[in-house]
Amino acid sequence: MPTIVVEVMPKPELLDPAGKATSGAIAKQGSTTFSEVRIGKRFELTVDGEVTDAVLAEAQRLAEEFLSNQVIEDVVAVKVA
């Protein structure tokens, strides 16, 4: 069955304490390659049937209204896996 992937990230201007803590832990392991980590969420929505435009639109609506909180997060992708 097809899967729609929804990706949500904390808004770039907001502090991401979990990402910051992870970034600090990477630095403590001696790595200097990566300067920042931001942590978001990935949702996999299994579709019962065919992915039509209507199904994608429904996924987009859910992503914006429920899977993310637009005050603190952005939906960065709604795509067929």
Place this chain on the structure above:
Amino acid sequence: MSVRIGVVTFPGSLDDRDAQRAVRLAGAEPVALWHADHDLQGVDAIVLPGGFSYGDYLRCGAIAAHSPIMSEVIDAANAGMPVLGICNGFQILVEAQLLPGGLIRNDHGDFVCRDQRLRVENASTAWTSAFEAGDEITIPLKNGEGGYIATEETLDRLEGEGLVAFRYLDVNPNGSLRDIAGLTNERGNVVGLMPHPEHATEPGFGPDTVDAMRSGVDGLRFFQSAIESVLARV
């Protein structure tokens, strides 16, 4: 008449029993409400208690904000019924868009538990009328995701319209913008805050005061305010 104040229990609520006890100590009748019902049992006011509803899955308060009873709670709030959201209850009010902005992980990354001093900024809401504006109170605070955020525009509007109900004093425990600890809506019937008034309602079990250990009962006046407000509406 006896004022009846409902306390909603969601899966993962922790402080529902404490909120019921606070309601009783303030002189009202507590009514246990269940998240899966579509029935407010005729209560006069509602408390959304603290805890970790639905394990904080998705976002704190997000799933609870869509639970069955919330459609009745939202209708009642919009009709003027006093509704108080404490901690996770505040997160639920924000997710239900009854109050603006959002709550994110504490800026220092740690769970914080302390007796917190607050200033009452707005004493004309249904839950703060027993205070005077500018009163300084101490009630417990315990959260991991209590950092209040909103856009600059929203923050300016909240300040301009007097909708900041409580502000943190001494320390900002979680990185909340403009030291905001709690908010009210325009009508003053919906109030949400991260600290816990229900844990400061009985001598011997509250925060320490200069007079005696654990004697702080500043939280009692939240519930007394709601009782006054309900009686004034009748």
